[in-house]
Amino acid sequence: DAGVIQSPRHEVTEMGQEVTLRCKPISGHNSLFWYRQTMMRGLELLIYFNNNVPIDDSGMPEDRFSAKMPNASFSTLKIQPSEPRDSAVYFCASSFEDRVYSNQPQHFGDGTRLSIL
Amino acid sequence: GDSVTQMEGPVTLSEEAFLTINCTYTATGYPSLFWYVQYPGEGLQLLLKATKADDKGSNKGFEATYRKETTSFHLEKGSVQVSDSAVYFCALGTSTTSGTYKYIFGTGTRLKVLA
16 A cells, blocks of 8 residues: 655745645545644644545634645645744644444654745 | 643663553543654654553554553553654544544654663
């Protein structure tokens, strides 16, 4: 299995620019998660999709952040406009969940290291 | 609400020393419990899991037992190696009333093993 694939691996851009992070979950997985990791705040859940529908977006910091999952094999996290405090490593994770195979582990991508200058 | 508490790091050990990283949880239902490991520059990887009380998860010499009576899931390894240096995360997964699932991660414990 290819694992969760994220792109780009690194992104450096100036504040005010639009940033789009991409994620391809593991084939067959029906849940997808976006996390942000910083030294100060640790690992934070931003948004959680199940069957392509956003279930919990309470962790999305503000309106500058948006996430979409147009189909089962692709998701994007967009920041517009970006600010220096958005600098972090952003992880995408996927899992398979249903009422029989509950509480399955999440599989993480290698992350996108984002630097906003 | 549900939560996970794990010991503060960093933990620094000599090679071949015994490792314990404490993890306790609070949950209203019957969660599954996980340990993940993160090596530098990589995402989190599942290390082991346990889905019900008294289950023992094990992998690569690491073990953790799901203790419902003490609400704990401590990670142990009998003899650590330099290659075990990483950040370790305790996590729980539990069903919600709406039929979806919720995962909660601890803050992570950095382990450094010296040769």
